[in-house]
Amino acid sequence: MSLTLFYYLAITAIYILMSWSIYIPYRVGQLHFMTVANMAVSAYFAALMAINFAWPFWLVLIAGTLLGALIGFLVSNAIGDAPCFAVVIVGFTFIYLTKTIIENVEAFGGPLGIFSIPKVLSASADNRTLLLIVAYALVLITGFLITRFDHSRLGRAASAIFIDRDLAVSFGVDVKKMGMFLQTWASAVGGMAGVMYSFIMRSVSPNHFTFHLIGICMTMLFVGGYTTMWGALLAAPILWGFPLILPEALQSWNIVIYGVLLIVVLVIKPEGIITRPMVKKIESLLSGKRKKV
């Protein structure tokens, strides 16, 4: 497998996970950009543990995910039921603080970051294959869990909160608990993506975890369609892929392209490309076919 293909596939998996980490709390109308900070923290955590203490990959993956969940949980105690803009600003602030600390503390490698994170398997080709398998296994697991959630009683309660918070409260939905659960989950996914990112890139630097990353994930989510999990899944490979085939001169403008796309879609088709009725239709078509067979 060529290196280009490996990076494309691997980073696509990361973007799918990160877009989902924004999707999960947006089920109750919260833009929880905190997950980008979780990604950064867990990525650095993974790098330091693997280099300094020779922790094995699997242990780091589990610990990094749990670290994300823990931070997410602690913060969610304060903002589990906060309005969207308060959640946004808390996320931004954490990203900013994480970046400042990383850039100014010697042990984190400063603005240059940390290099030469060890491979999981000593042969390069095997290492890449393993990482790809793990990355997509994590996508599958997370996707499966989101589907289960969306089709459960809890998922319907989350939708109710999104549409009308006061009404949901009057039906006895615990808005705060739901927010805390989704934020914790999203932060865990962010942490998981961070660990994978560390081992895939084999280096981490503060410039990787900025507002650009938020912009890209937000574009994937809202252009793909924020009402279902399938939007981000479809949009991530396309949006991440198409600037790569553009001429060099245009490639560096990808953020402008994403931004314009995001605005155009929100103005023309606010629900994004993939909508809930569309998914319902496809689901019923599939099940109909199955019955015929």
Add this chain to the structure above:
Amino acid sequence: MEILIAQIFNGLSIGSIYVLLVTGFNLLLLVAMIIHFSFPVVVVFSMYISWVVMTLTGSVTLGVVGGIASAIIVNMITAPMFQHIMKDRGSVDINATMVISMGMGMVITDILSHTFNQGFPIAFPDALTGNDQGALISVGLVSISRGQVLTLVIGVLFVAFLFWLLYKTRAGRAFRAIAEDPNGAKLVGIPLLKTGFQSYALTGILGGVTAVLMAVLLGSASAGLGDQLGHKVLAVSIIAGLGNLTGGLIIGLLLGILEAIIQGYLAGSWSNAIAFIVMLVVILAKPKGVFGSKL
């Protein structure tokens, strides 16, 4: 003591910039009903335009005019885009306007970092900043620059003008009516879209003046400045209580003073971080704001 006085004065002049930005943000929130997160990005964009005009023509006056004009134009051009999605006020949630505004910020910031001055920070000429003329007042350790005085004076005058406009004029009355109850305002015959449009024009002027003041006070600008200010303005607005104009005034000034005092003791990036930590703690403790929200 003298140092403290100088720092407080410095803080007040930076704070008056925050107050202007927060007031613009709040007006758009109350009257046009959008969360224009990237309003400060538009202001920084206008600083760049002002710089381009100054560099090309060599005239400070034209630069000032260009900066103010560009803020008004950007605001008016983007107004129909926001108003298009706010037509269905009932079914559109206000968060969508915030995401659009963020998209706008992405585009503007990236254009600034690509094209102008090859992406390097820009520096404004001394003819504008007055840095070559030394301090205006200098007593012992206290030294106050022309830029600081100018920013503070114009900032105070402009905010006073805005409050006069809001509380004493016909347009201001309509603004406040929409802010309190859009539906009720519609029923007494206030045209929502047209009045909303007026608020875009007004905040455009406000943004342009702020851009010029920032150029005078800071003397330079970089592409990332807009995001940073957007972040601070939203934080100030939330801490004060979203849409609370008086609260925004107080918290904006306090943030300026807090930053100036911390800067006296700590290096740049850490002092910023401390300001953010303080804001974070307040937001985590009171996500609905200190003075209560007007929404």
Add this chain to the structure above:
Amino acid sequence: MAQNDSILKINNLSVAYGHVQALNDISLDVKRGEIVVLVGANGAGKTSIMETVLGANVPVSGDIEFKGMHIGGVPVDKNVRNGMFLVPEGRGVFSSMTVMDNLLLGAHHNLKNSTEKLELVFESFPVLGERRTQVAGTLSGGERQMLAIARALMSSPEMIMVDEPSIGLAPIIVNDIFEILVNLNKEGYSILLSEQNVYKALKIAHRGYVLETGKITKSGTAEELLNDEAVREAYLGA
């Protein structure tokens, strides 16, 4: 102008909110100098009629004529300019703004003679004059209703629509409000009134329409309706 020509004429009006049909084939008219009352239960469509006439809702079909002009789909601010004003259900005053501000909002489209208009209003409602600098939120329910009506007068209307003025008010104050409406009518204002307090409303009205789930089921002079068996049974508890 002749007493019996219509200031407002509605023909076969239908209105829907999404898939919900709110008004179905409504026809009614208000003549100059009349008080016409719309009678019906909650959700029968009284507010929908008024808001559609005002221009806040766009009709699906049908025709609205105001002073001989077709006004279906005309925006609220134009209609207010043309001489109609709505006193909304629940008063609709801006409670964070002063009495003065609220009154001036009524004259938003035409501030020219606002000083004289204010004087007239304060003459008819001395309470409001005393409290002109007070915030409307501090007024009592009756005072707020007066403010809402006074605000309507500030727009120099020819027709005033008053939606459920008696809701949440003590009976004595309701009498005051109704007296104000009668006096306004005597001064020449045409009034379209909606009320759940059917007896009192029919006592002051010239004519009335009975609405049930978006349809007009009965119409006639106030006296006819007061003596109608079905109306008495349904709305007057007799």
